[in-house]
Amino acid sequence: MRILIVEDNPDILANLYGFLEPKGYTVDSARNGYGGLALASENKYDVIILDVMLPGLNGLELCHKLRSELRTPTPVLMLTARDSLPDKVAGFESGADDYLIKPYSLVELDVRLRALVRRAGGQHVIGRGLRFGGLTFDPELQDAARDGVKIVLTKTGYVLLRCLMAAAPRIVPREVLEEAVWGENRPESDALRTHIHALRQAIDKPFPFAMVHTVPGVGYRLALPDAPG
Template sequence: MVDDDPTVAEVVAGYLDRAGFAVDRVADGPSAVDRAAVARPDLVVLDLMLPGMDGLEVCRRIREGGPVPVVMLTARGDEDDRILGLEVGADDYVTKPFSPRELVLRVESVLRRSGGAPAPGPWLRSGGLALDPAARRALRDGRELPLTIREFDLLAFFLRHPGRVMGREELMRRVWGWEFGDLSTVTVHVRRLREKVEDDPARPRLISTVWGVGYRFDPAGGPDPATAAPAVSDPAAEAGEVGA
Protein backbone atom coordinates (compact mmCIF):
# COMPACT_ATOMS: atom_id res chain seq x y z
CA MET A 1 0.00 0.00 0.00
CA VAL A 2 1.60 3.26 -1.16
CA ASP A 3 -0.15 6.49 -0.08
CA ASP A 4 1.17 9.62 1.62
CA ASP A 5 -2.17 10.35 3.31
CA PRO A 6 -1.92 8.55 6.68
CA THR A 7 -5.68 8.51 7.19
CA VAL A 8 -6.38 6.92 3.81
CA ALA A 9 -3.52 4.46 4.26
CA GLU A 10 -4.74 3.44 7.73
CA VAL A 11 -8.35 2.91 6.61
CA VAL A 12 -7.44 0.98 3.47
CA ALA A 13 -4.85 -1.14 5.28
CA GLY A 14 -7.44 -1.95 7.94
CA TYR A 15 -9.99 -3.14 5.39
CA LEU A 16 -7.40 -5.19 3.51
CA ASP A 17 -6.14 -6.69 6.75
CA ARG A 18 -9.66 -7.73 7.75
CA ALA A 19 -10.09 -9.30 4.31
CA GLY A 20 -7.11 -11.54 5.05
CA PHE A 21 -4.28 -9.66 3.30
CA ALA A 22 -0.88 -8.92 4.82
CA VAL A 23 -0.35 -5.20 4.19
CA ASP A 24 2.98 -3.37 4.01
CA ARG A 25 2.60 0.44 4.02
CA VAL A 26 4.96 3.08 2.63
CA ALA A 27 4.34 6.80 2.16
CA ASP A 28 6.46 7.87 -0.82
CA GLY A 29 7.58 6.70 -4.24
CA PRO A 30 11.30 5.99 -3.66
CA SER A 31 10.51 3.92 -0.55
CA ALA A 32 7.97 1.90 -2.55
CA VAL A 33 10.52 1.10 -5.28
CA ASP A 34 13.17 0.15 -2.71
CA ARG A 35 10.75 -2.04 -0.74
CA ALA A 36 9.56 -3.84 -3.89
CA ALA A 37 13.17 -4.57 -4.85
CA VAL A 38 13.79 -6.24 -1.48
CA ALA A 39 10.53 -8.19 -1.23
CA ARG A 40 8.44 -8.63 -4.37
CA PRO A 41 4.80 -7.83 -3.52
CA ASP A 42 1.84 -9.91 -4.73
CA LEU A 43 0.00 -6.68 -5.57
CA VAL A 44 0.51 -2.93 -5.12
CA VAL A 45 -2.22 -0.43 -4.22
CA LEU A 46 -0.57 2.73 -5.53
CA ASP A 47 -1.58 6.37 -5.16
CA LEU A 48 -1.01 8.45 -8.30
CA MET A 49 0.11 11.61 -6.45
CA LEU A 50 3.11 10.87 -4.24
CA PRO A 51 6.05 12.89 -2.86
CA GLY A 52 9.45 12.26 -4.38
CA MET A 53 8.20 10.22 -7.31
CA ASP A 54 4.68 10.02 -8.73
CA GLY A 55 2.72 6.80 -8.99
CA LEU A 56 3.27 6.48 -12.74
CA GLU A 57 7.05 6.38 -12.33
CA VAL A 58 6.75 4.05 -9.34
CA CYS A 59 4.67 1.67 -11.44
CA ARG A 60 7.19 1.74 -14.27
CA ARG A 61 10.15 1.07 -11.98
CA ILE A 62 8.48 -1.72 -10.03
CA ARG A 63 7.46 -3.39 -13.29
CA GLU A 64 11.09 -3.32 -14.50
CA GLY A 65 11.76 -6.16 -12.08
CA GLY A 66 8.90 -8.29 -13.46
CA PRO A 67 5.11 -8.31 -13.63
CA VAL A 68 3.32 -7.12 -10.50
CA PRO A 69 -0.43 -6.43 -10.36
CA VAL A 70 -1.15 -2.75 -9.63
CA VAL A 71 -4.38 -1.05 -8.52
CA MET A 72 -3.95 2.70 -9.00
CA LEU A 73 -5.62 5.33 -6.77
CA THR A 74 -6.37 8.67 -8.45
CA ALA A 75 -7.31 11.77 -6.46
CA ARG A 76 -9.25 13.29 -9.34
CA GLY A 77 -11.86 11.97 -11.72
CA ASP A 78 -9.84 13.40 -14.62
CA GLU A 79 -9.99 10.92 -17.51
CA ASP A 80 -6.40 11.76 -18.46
CA ASP A 81 -5.21 10.57 -15.04
CA ARG A 82 -7.09 7.29 -15.38
CA ILE A 83 -5.83 6.65 -18.90
CA LEU A 84 -2.24 7.45 -17.88
CA GLY A 85 -2.49 4.90 -15.09
CA LEU A 86 -3.79 2.24 -17.44
CA GLU A 87 -1.20 3.08 -20.09
CA VAL A 88 1.73 2.46 -17.74
CA GLY A 89 0.26 -0.96 -16.96
CA ALA A 90 -2.06 -0.54 -13.97
CA ASP A 91 -4.48 -3.45 -13.89
CA ASP A 92 -7.27 -1.41 -12.33
CA TYR A 93 -7.88 2.01 -10.81
CA VAL A 94 -10.13 3.52 -8.17
CA THR A 95 -10.98 7.24 -8.00
CA LYS A 96 -10.87 9.08 -4.66
CA PRO A 97 -13.06 9.39 -2.69
CA PHE A 98 -13.79 5.69 -2.85
CA SER A 99 -15.41 2.96 -0.83
CA PRO A 100 -12.77 0.83 0.96
CA ARG A 101 -15.02 -2.17 0.39
CA GLU A 102 -15.00 -1.51 -3.34
CA LEU A 103 -11.21 -1.30 -3.29
CA VAL A 104 -11.01 -4.67 -1.50
CA LEU A 105 -13.24 -6.20 -4.18
CA ARG A 106 -11.06 -4.74 -6.93
CA VAL A 107 -7.92 -6.11 -5.25
CA GLU A 108 -9.50 -9.56 -4.92
CA SER A 109 -10.57 -9.50 -8.58
CA VAL A 110 -7.08 -8.59 -9.84
CA LEU A 111 -5.43 -11.22 -7.62
CA ARG A 112 -7.82 -13.93 -8.80
CA ARG A 113 -6.74 -13.28 -12.37
CA SER A 114 -3.04 -13.05 -11.56
CA GLY A 115 -2.67 -15.91 -9.11
CA GLY A 116 -5.77 -18.05 -9.29
CA ALA A 117 -6.10 -21.59 -10.56
CA PRO A 118 -4.57 -22.10 -14.00
CA ALA A 119 -7.04 -21.79 -16.84
CA PRO A 120 -7.78 -25.18 -18.45
CA GLY A 121 -7.20 -26.02 -22.08
CA PRO A 122 -4.36 -26.32 -24.59
CA TRP A 123 -2.25 -23.59 -26.10
CA LEU A 124 -4.17 -20.96 -28.05
CA ARG A 125 -2.58 -20.20 -31.42
CA SER A 126 -3.12 -17.85 -34.32
CA GLY A 127 -0.40 -17.16 -36.86
CA GLY A 128 2.69 -16.11 -34.93
CA LEU A 129 0.78 -15.74 -31.64
CA ALA A 130 0.76 -18.54 -29.06
CA LEU A 131 -0.70 -18.40 -25.53
CA ASP A 132 -0.40 -20.97 -22.78
CA PRO A 133 -3.39 -20.28 -20.48
CA ALA A 134 -2.13 -22.59 -17.73
CA ALA A 135 1.32 -20.99 -17.45
CA ARG A 136 0.01 -17.56 -18.50
CA ARG A 137 2.72 -17.23 -21.15
CA ALA A 138 2.26 -15.37 -24.40
CA LEU A 139 4.61 -15.63 -27.39
CA ARG A 140 4.85 -13.79 -30.67
CA ASP A 141 7.02 -15.48 -33.27
CA GLY A 142 8.62 -17.45 -30.45
CA ARG A 143 9.48 -14.39 -28.34
CA GLU A 144 7.89 -13.72 -24.95
CA LEU A 145 5.30 -10.93 -24.90
CA PRO A 146 5.40 -8.66 -21.81
CA LEU A 147 1.64 -8.58 -21.21
CA THR A 148 -0.09 -7.30 -18.11
CA ILE A 149 -2.76 -9.46 -16.47
CA ARG A 150 -5.62 -7.75 -18.29
CA GLU A 151 -3.78 -7.67 -21.62
CA PHE A 152 -3.20 -11.42 -21.37
CA ASP A 153 -6.84 -12.10 -20.51
CA LEU A 154 -8.03 -9.84 -23.33
CA LEU A 155 -5.82 -11.52 -25.92
CA ALA A 156 -6.84 -14.97 -24.70
CA PHE A 157 -10.49 -13.98 -25.04
CA PHE A 158 -9.93 -12.72 -28.58
CA LEU A 159 -8.12 -15.93 -29.53
CA ARG A 160 -11.01 -18.01 -28.17
CA HIS A 161 -13.56 -15.99 -30.20
CA PRO A 162 -11.98 -15.34 -33.62
CA GLY A 163 -14.01 -13.48 -36.22
CA ARG A 164 -16.66 -12.36 -33.77
CA VAL A 165 -17.46 -8.69 -33.16
CA MET A 166 -17.63 -7.80 -29.46
CA GLY A 167 -18.67 -4.51 -27.91
CA ARG A 168 -16.72 -2.88 -25.12
CA GLU A 169 -19.57 -3.61 -22.67
CA GLU A 170 -19.29 -7.33 -23.41
CA LEU A 171 -15.50 -7.27 -23.12
CA MET A 172 -15.72 -5.46 -19.79
CA ARG A 173 -18.22 -8.02 -18.53
CA ARG A 174 -16.47 -11.15 -19.77
CA VAL A 175 -12.79 -10.18 -19.46
CA TRP A 176 -12.86 -7.81 -16.47
CA GLY A 177 -15.85 -9.44 -14.77
CA TRP A 178 -17.52 -6.05 -14.26
CA GLU A 179 -21.18 -5.41 -14.99
CA PHE A 180 -20.47 -1.68 -15.27
CA GLY A 181 -17.48 0.64 -15.35
CA ASP A 182 -15.55 3.17 -17.40
CA LEU A 183 -15.41 1.81 -20.96
CA SER A 184 -12.23 3.78 -21.66
CA THR A 185 -10.53 1.00 -19.65
CA VAL A 186 -11.27 -1.40 -22.52
CA THR A 187 -10.23 1.16 -25.14
CA VAL A 188 -6.84 1.74 -23.52
CA HIS A 189 -6.14 -1.97 -23.12
CA VAL A 190 -7.03 -2.70 -26.74
CA ARG A 191 -4.66 0.07 -27.84
CA ARG A 192 -1.84 -1.25 -25.63
CA LEU A 193 -2.42 -4.80 -26.84
CA ARG A 194 -2.22 -3.68 -30.47
CA GLU A 195 1.15 -2.07 -29.73
CA LYS A 196 2.45 -5.47 -28.66
CA VAL A 197 0.88 -7.86 -31.21
CA GLU A 198 0.50 -5.80 -34.41
CA ASP A 199 3.24 -5.13 -36.96
CA ASP A 200 1.79 -1.64 -37.42
CA PRO A 201 -0.54 -0.63 -34.55
CA ALA A 202 -1.81 2.33 -36.59
CA ARG A 203 -3.07 -0.13 -39.23
CA PRO A 204 -4.05 -3.18 -37.19
CA ARG A 205 -4.68 -6.43 -39.02
CA LEU A 206 -5.40 -8.66 -36.02
CA ILE A 207 -7.63 -6.54 -33.77
CA SER A 208 -9.93 -4.41 -35.93
CA THR A 209 -12.35 -1.70 -34.86
CA VAL A 210 -15.86 -2.26 -36.19
CA TRP A 211 -17.40 1.20 -36.24
CA GLY A 212 -20.34 1.66 -33.90
CA VAL A 213 -20.09 -1.91 -32.59
CA GLY A 214 -16.74 -2.85 -31.04
CA TYR A 215 -13.72 -4.97 -31.91
CA ARG A 216 -13.05 -8.12 -33.93
CA PHE A 217 -10.06 -10.45 -33.84
CA ASP A 218 -9.14 -11.67 -37.32
CA PRO A 219 -6.96 -14.80 -37.09
CA ALA A 220 -5.96 -14.55 -40.76
CA GLY A 221 -4.57 -11.06 -40.16
CA GLY A 222 -7.35 -9.11 -41.89
CA PRO A 223 -6.89 -6.94 -44.96
CA ASP A 224 -3.60 -5.89 -46.51
CA PRO A 225 -2.30 -2.93 -44.47
CA ALA A 226 -1.14 -1.23 -47.66
CA THR A 227 -4.74 -0.78 -48.75
CA ALA A 228 -6.60 -0.80 -45.44
CA ALA A 229 -7.69 2.44 -43.80
CA PRO A 230 -6.44 3.05 -40.26
CA ALA A 231 -8.69 1.32 -37.75
CA VAL A 232 -9.18 4.58 -35.88
CA SER A 233 -8.91 7.95 -37.53
CA ASP A 234 -11.08 9.89 -35.08
CA PRO A 235 -9.79 9.85 -31.47
CA ALA A 236 -13.26 10.73 -30.18
CA ALA A 237 -14.65 7.59 -31.78
CA GLU A 238 -12.09 5.35 -30.14
CA ALA A 239 -12.78 7.03 -26.80
CA GLY A 240 -16.37 5.89 -27.06
CA GLU A 241 -18.47 8.75 -28.39
CA VAL A 242 -19.34 6.77 -31.50
CA GLY A 243 -19.41 3.42 -29.73
CA ALA A 244 -16.12 2.09 -31.09
Protein backbone atom coordinates (compact mmCIF):
# COMPACT_ATOMS: atom_id res chain seq x y z
CA MET A 1 0.00 0.00 0.00
CA ARG A 2 1.36 3.44 -0.93
CA ILE A 3 0.26 6.25 1.40
CA LEU A 4 0.51 10.04 1.22
CA ILE A 5 0.46 11.84 4.58
CA VAL A 6 -0.17 15.59 4.64
CA GLU A 7 0.55 16.69 8.22
CA ASP A 8 2.43 19.72 9.58
CA ASN A 9 3.02 18.40 13.12
CA PRO A 10 6.48 16.74 13.12
CA ASP A 11 5.73 14.54 16.15
CA ILE A 12 2.52 13.17 14.65
CA LEU A 13 4.27 12.64 11.33
CA ALA A 14 7.12 10.74 13.01
CA ASN A 15 4.62 8.52 14.87
CA LEU A 16 2.79 7.72 11.64
CA TYR A 17 6.03 6.81 9.86
CA GLY A 18 7.13 4.69 12.81
CA PHE A 19 3.87 2.76 12.79
CA LEU A 20 3.14 2.42 9.08
CA GLU A 21 6.56 1.70 7.55
CA PRO A 22 7.24 -1.45 9.63
CA LYS A 23 3.97 -2.82 8.23
CA GLY A 24 5.52 -2.71 4.76
CA TYR A 25 3.67 0.37 3.56
CA THR A 26 5.40 2.95 1.35
CA VAL A 27 4.93 6.41 2.84
CA ASP A 28 5.39 9.87 1.30
CA SER A 29 4.66 13.08 3.20
CA ALA A 30 4.18 16.82 2.87
CA ARG A 31 4.16 19.43 5.65
CA ASN A 32 1.68 21.81 4.01
CA GLY A 33 -1.33 21.77 1.70
CA TYR A 34 0.46 22.93 -1.42
CA GLY A 35 3.17 20.31 -1.00
CA GLY A 36 0.50 17.66 -0.60
CA LEU A 37 -1.27 18.83 -3.73
CA ALA A 38 1.98 18.65 -5.70
CA LEU A 39 2.75 15.10 -4.54
CA ALA A 40 -0.81 13.95 -5.25
CA SER A 41 -0.59 15.35 -8.77
CA GLU A 42 2.76 13.67 -9.49
CA ASN A 43 2.24 10.23 -7.96
CA LYS A 44 -0.38 7.50 -7.60
CA TYR A 45 -1.38 6.61 -4.04
CA ASP A 46 -3.68 3.98 -2.59
CA VAL A 47 -4.88 6.30 0.18
CA ILE A 48 -4.22 9.82 1.52
CA ILE A 49 -4.07 10.79 5.21
CA LEU A 50 -4.95 14.46 5.45
CA ASP A 51 -4.78 16.80 8.43
CA VAL A 52 -7.42 19.53 8.46
CA MET A 53 -5.35 22.34 10.00
CA LEU A 54 -2.56 22.92 7.50
CA PRO A 55 -0.55 26.05 6.65
CA GLY A 56 -1.18 27.76 3.32
CA LEU A 57 -3.90 25.48 2.02
CA ASN A 58 -5.97 23.79 4.71
CA GLY A 59 -7.16 20.20 4.54
CA LEU A 60 -10.69 21.03 3.42
CA GLU A 61 -9.41 23.21 0.58
CA LEU A 62 -6.83 20.60 -0.41
CA CYS A 63 -9.40 17.81 -0.46
CA HIS A 64 -11.72 19.94 -2.60
CA LYS A 65 -8.90 20.56 -5.08
CA LEU A 66 -8.05 16.87 -5.20
CA ARG A 67 -11.62 16.11 -6.22
CA SER A 68 -12.49 19.12 -8.40
CA GLU A 69 -9.17 19.90 -10.09
CA LEU A 70 -7.12 16.70 -10.09
CA ARG A 71 -10.22 14.51 -10.34
CA THR A 72 -8.46 11.93 -8.19
CA PRO A 73 -10.57 9.04 -6.84
CA THR A 74 -7.93 8.20 -4.19
CA PRO A 75 -9.58 7.59 -0.79
CA VAL A 76 -8.95 10.38 1.74
CA LEU A 77 -8.91 9.89 5.51
CA MET A 78 -9.09 13.20 7.40
CA LEU A 79 -7.46 13.70 10.80
CA THR A 80 -8.67 16.49 13.05
CA ALA A 81 -9.19 17.56 16.64
CA ARG A 82 -12.54 19.08 15.68
CA ASP A 83 -15.31 16.66 16.57
CA SER A 84 -18.51 18.68 16.08
CA LEU A 85 -21.11 17.50 13.58
CA PRO A 86 -20.72 20.63 11.36
CA ASP A 87 -16.96 19.98 11.16
CA LYS A 88 -17.54 16.37 10.13
CA VAL A 89 -20.10 17.42 7.54
CA ALA A 90 -17.65 19.97 6.12
CA GLY A 91 -15.00 17.26 5.82
CA PHE A 92 -17.26 14.87 3.95
CA GLU A 93 -18.61 17.64 1.72
CA SER A 94 -15.06 18.57 0.70
CA GLY A 95 -14.63 15.03 -0.62
CA ALA A 96 -13.23 13.05 2.31
CA ASP A 97 -14.11 9.36 2.60
CA ASP A 98 -13.52 8.91 6.31
CA TYR A 99 -12.90 11.03 9.37
CA LEU A 100 -10.79 10.23 12.47
CA ILE A 101 -10.73 12.39 15.60
CA LYS A 102 -7.48 13.17 17.42
CA PRO A 103 -6.25 11.57 19.59
CA TYR A 104 -6.76 8.27 17.80
CA SER A 105 -5.51 4.71 17.98
CA LEU A 106 -2.90 3.83 15.37
CA VAL A 107 -4.41 0.36 15.12
CA GLU A 108 -7.80 1.87 14.28
CA LEU A 109 -6.09 4.14 11.74
CA ASP A 110 -4.59 1.10 10.01
CA VAL A 111 -7.94 -0.72 9.97
CA ARG A 112 -9.66 2.30 8.45
CA LEU A 113 -6.95 2.73 5.81
CA ARG A 114 -7.23 -0.88 4.69
CA ALA A 115 -11.02 -0.66 4.62
CA LEU A 116 -10.85 2.45 2.43
CA VAL A 117 -8.47 0.74 -0.01
CA ARG A 118 -10.69 -2.34 -0.21
CA ARG A 119 -13.79 -0.26 -0.89
CA ALA A 120 -11.90 1.62 -3.59
CA GLY A 121 -11.23 -1.64 -5.41
CA GLY A 122 -7.75 -2.24 -4.02
CA GLN A 123 -8.39 -5.65 -2.50
CA HIS A 124 -5.27 -6.91 -4.25
CA VAL A 125 -3.12 -4.97 -1.82
CA ILE A 126 -4.25 -7.21 1.01
CA GLY A 127 -5.76 -10.18 -0.75
CA ARG A 128 -2.60 -11.30 -2.54
CA GLY A 129 -1.17 -12.28 0.86
CA LEU A 130 2.36 -12.09 2.22
CA ARG A 131 5.39 -14.22 1.46
CA PHE A 132 8.86 -14.36 3.01
CA GLY A 133 11.09 -17.27 2.11
CA GLY A 134 9.01 -20.41 2.54
CA LEU A 135 6.57 -18.63 4.83
CA THR A 136 3.20 -17.52 3.40
CA PHE A 137 0.24 -15.80 5.03
CA ASP A 138 -3.13 -14.59 3.78
CA PRO A 139 -4.30 -12.04 6.41
CA GLU A 140 -7.90 -12.07 5.22
CA LEU A 141 -8.29 -15.85 5.44
CA GLN A 142 -5.83 -16.19 8.36
CA ASP A 143 -4.20 -18.97 6.37
CA ALA A 144 -0.51 -19.47 7.20
CA ALA A 145 1.97 -22.07 5.99
CA ARG A 146 5.70 -22.76 5.94
CA ASP A 147 7.12 -24.83 3.10
CA GLY A 148 3.57 -25.90 2.31
CA VAL A 149 2.86 -27.11 5.86
CA LYS A 150 -0.19 -25.41 7.37
CA ILE A 151 0.44 -23.39 10.55
CA VAL A 152 -2.37 -22.75 13.04
CA LEU A 153 -2.00 -19.76 15.37
CA THR A 154 -4.05 -17.87 17.94
CA LYS A 155 -5.69 -14.58 17.01
CA THR A 156 -2.76 -12.73 18.58
CA GLY A 157 -0.31 -14.96 16.74
CA TYR A 158 -1.83 -14.02 13.39
CA VAL A 159 -1.56 -10.30 14.24
CA LEU A 160 2.12 -10.69 15.15
CA LEU A 161 2.83 -12.77 12.05
CA ARG A 162 1.26 -10.16 9.79
CA CYS A 163 3.33 -7.35 11.33
CA LEU A 164 6.58 -9.31 11.09
CA MET A 165 5.98 -10.52 7.54
CA ALA A 166 4.94 -7.09 6.26
CA ALA A 167 8.22 -5.63 7.51
CA ALA A 168 10.54 -8.62 6.87
CA PRO A 169 13.48 -8.70 7.06
CA ARG A 170 13.41 -5.35 8.87
CA ILE A 171 13.10 -5.08 12.64
CA VAL A 172 9.66 -4.41 14.13
CA PRO A 173 9.98 -2.52 17.45
CA ARG A 174 8.32 -4.05 20.50
CA GLU A 175 6.13 -0.96 20.84
CA VAL A 176 4.72 -1.42 17.34
CA LEU A 177 3.86 -5.07 17.99
CA GLU A 178 2.24 -4.23 21.34
CA GLU A 179 0.22 -1.45 19.71
CA ALA A 180 -0.95 -3.84 16.99
CA VAL A 181 -2.13 -6.41 19.54
CA TRP A 182 -3.42 -4.32 22.44
CA GLY A 183 -3.78 -0.78 21.11
CA GLU A 184 -3.32 1.80 23.83
CA ASN A 185 -4.16 -0.72 26.61
CA ARG A 186 -0.79 -2.42 26.72
CA PRO A 187 -0.33 -4.97 29.53
CA GLU A 188 2.14 -4.22 32.31
CA SER A 189 3.55 -7.75 32.22
CA ASP A 190 5.81 -8.98 29.44
CA ALA A 191 2.93 -10.67 27.64
CA LEU A 192 4.49 -10.01 24.24
CA ARG A 193 7.40 -12.35 25.03
CA THR A 194 4.93 -15.15 25.78
CA HIS A 195 3.11 -14.68 22.47
CA ILE A 196 6.39 -14.53 20.53
CA HIS A 197 7.44 -17.80 22.18
CA ALA A 198 4.19 -19.42 21.01
CA LEU A 199 4.76 -18.03 17.51
CA ARG A 200 8.26 -19.53 17.47
CA GLN A 201 6.92 -22.91 18.56
CA ALA A 202 4.54 -22.94 15.60
CA ILE A 203 6.76 -21.43 12.91
CA ASP A 204 10.28 -22.55 13.82
CA LYS A 205 10.27 -25.68 15.99
CA PRO A 206 9.18 -28.21 13.31
CA PHE A 207 11.60 -26.79 10.70
CA PRO A 208 15.39 -26.90 10.10
CA PHE A 209 16.15 -23.25 10.91
CA ALA A 210 14.61 -20.42 12.92
CA MET A 211 12.99 -17.47 11.16
CA VAL A 212 11.81 -15.46 14.20
CA HIS A 213 14.73 -13.56 15.73
CA THR A 214 14.98 -11.34 18.78
CA VAL A 215 16.88 -8.05 18.49
CA PRO A 216 17.76 -7.34 22.14
CA GLY A 217 16.43 -4.07 23.46
CA VAL A 218 14.69 -3.26 20.16
CA GLY A 219 12.16 -5.82 18.94
CA TYR A 220 11.80 -8.79 16.61
CA ARG A 221 12.33 -9.66 12.97
CA LEU A 222 11.99 -12.46 10.45
CA ALA A 223 15.21 -13.53 8.76
CA LEU A 224 16.56 -16.26 6.47
CA PRO A 225 19.84 -18.14 7.11
CA ASP A 226 21.84 -16.16 4.54
CA ALA A 227 20.49 -12.76 5.69
CA PRO A 228 22.86 -10.37 7.47
CA GLY A 229 22.41 -9.75 11.20
